[in-house]
Amino acid sequence: MLAEFDLIRRYLMPSQTPLPADGVALGGGDDAALLVPKAGHQLAVSVDTSVVDVHFPHDAPAFAVGHRSLAVALSDLAAMGADPRWCFMALTLDQRTFANDHAIHAWLEAFAKGFHTLCQRQATTLAGGDVTSGALTIGVTVMGEAPTGHALTRAGATPGDMIAVTGALGGGAGGLALWQRGERDLQHPLLRRYLLPEPRLAAGVALRGLASAAIDISDGLLADLGHLRKASGVGATLDMTSLPLAEALESSLGRDAACNAALSGGDDYELLVTLPAENVASAQRALGKLGLPLTVIGQCSDTLGVKGIAPNLGTGWQHFNEGAP
Ligand SMILES: Nc1ncnc2c1ncn2[C@@H]1O[C@H](COP(=O)(O)OP(=O)(O)O)[C@@H](O)[C@H]1O
Ligand SMILES: Cc1ncc(C[n+]2csc(CCOP(=O)(O)OP(=O)(O)O)c2C)c(N)n1
Ligand SMILES: [Mg+2]
Structure with a gap:
């Protein structure tokens, strides 16, 4: 068994020295962190929970669990067009599920590596957290910044705007299906999409000022388009043949x-955006520089609902449905 504070010191917060450059006036080790937001910016704050056998399989590689739990949280900052700054991790862990102490250390080391590697790549500072015992659950709070008034929201789409997605779709659910069939090669492109999703943070920032509305695709394209349509008060016509x-x-x-x-599969963590037709080429150029395609898949309309898809298609993931605990 590994004691709570040893675990934190050893794997989660190896350095508790505040780094002024990271905007941390007081970091882990006290009752709360003291953070210094940039002047002229608004804070974008979001929390997402990843639960074993709900969001990731119990036998998923620990590195992927660490990466994924942060990636899905950061994806919400991407959808706001916010630059990530800080995160907080609430880790619940059942040490009794490990064969021995060596297995606990090996799991935590790989988990922390997955989490910290993405933190570093996305300039996000782990500024605090919490550790408790229980079924494996990782709650990650993320905080980012956008210049005041320039964050993207779900509510800005107007009829006539084009609907577009970054990257490609279906890889999350495809990877889960393959995992359930026994595929374990982490180099498989679909397994990577499911277990090691990349939050589209640079794309979100690049789309500030070009997109009229944005949301990230966690529950499935149709479900998340539904949230955006509802917030914006628009309908949509989709072109199924253009889905990437x-x-x-x-x-x-x-x-x-x-x-x-x-x-409807969900778990893609791509951005779904609306934008005036005249901004499409600039947005595609900006994302092209990031190596990311932006594909137009439809258009917003003033007739509520979605046209262009079979009406019987599922609407995406919902907790508390049959199948979910
Ligand atoms: N337990 C809760 N308490 C307060 N607000 C919540 C709670 N759960 C979800 N929300 C809010 O409901 C909205 C939708 O949540 P969710 O579907 O999890 O969004 P996302 O897909 O962006 O993570 C968000 O604005 C979120 O902050
Ligand atoms: C083992 C496993 N089974 C099923 C799924 C599918 N799944 C679980 S939650 C979810 C939707 C996204 O999770 P949620 O908690 O709704 O995230 P949010 O929308 O709040 O970002 C999906 C597609 C999965 N990722 N892993
Ligand atoms: Mg959420």
């Missing part, structure tokens, strides 16, 4: 399952 499908998705699952995964 994830690499290897159609060949692994077949056409129908691939389209279902792209429309």
Whole structure:
């Protein structure tokens, strides 16, 4: 068994020295962190929880669990067009599920590596957290900044705006399906999409001033488009033939399952944005510089609802439905 404070010192917060450059006036080790937001900016704050066997499989590699739990939280900052600054991790861990102390240390080391590596890549400082015992759960609070009045929201779309997505869709659900069939090669493009999603932070910032509304795709394209439509008060017409499908998705699952995964599977963590038609080319150029495609998949309308898709298609992931605990 590893004691709470040893675990924190050893794996989670190895350095408790405040770094003024990171905007941390007082970091981990006290009752709360003291943070220094940039003048002229608004804070974007969001929390997401990742639960074993709900969000990731119990036998997922620890590195992926660390990476993923931060990535899905950061994805909400990407959707706001916010620059990430700080995060907080609430880790609940059941040490009795490990064979021995060596297994606990090995798991924590790889978990922390996955988390810290993404922190570093996305200039995010782990400024505090909490450790408790219980079923493996990682709650991650993220805090970012956007210049006052310039954050993207779900509410800015107007009829006539084009609807576009970054990257490719269906890889999250496709990867989960493959994992459930026993695929374990982490180099497989679909497994990577499910277990090691990349939050589209640079894209979100690049789309500030170009996109009229944005949301990240966690529950599924149709479900998240539904949230955006509702917040903006618009309808949508989709062109199913233009959906960018994830690499290897159609060949692994077949056409129908691939389209279902792209429309309703969730776990893609791409950005779904609306933008005036005249901004599409600039947005594609800006994202092209990041190596990320932006594909137009439809248009907003003033007739509420969605046209262009079969009405019987599932609407995406919902907790407390059958299948979920
Ligand atoms: N327990 C809660 N208490 C207060 N607000 C909540 C709670 N759960 C969710 N929300 C709010 O409901 C909205 C939708 O949540 P969610 O579907 O988790 O968003 P996302 O997909 O962006 O993570 C968010 O604005 C979130 O802050
Ligand atoms: C083991 C496992 N089973 C099922 C799923 C599918 N799944 C679980 S939660 C979820 C939706 C996203 O999670 P949620 O907690 O709703 O995130 P949020 O929308 O708040 O970002 C999906 C697609 C999964 N990721 N892993
Ligand atoms: Mg959430």
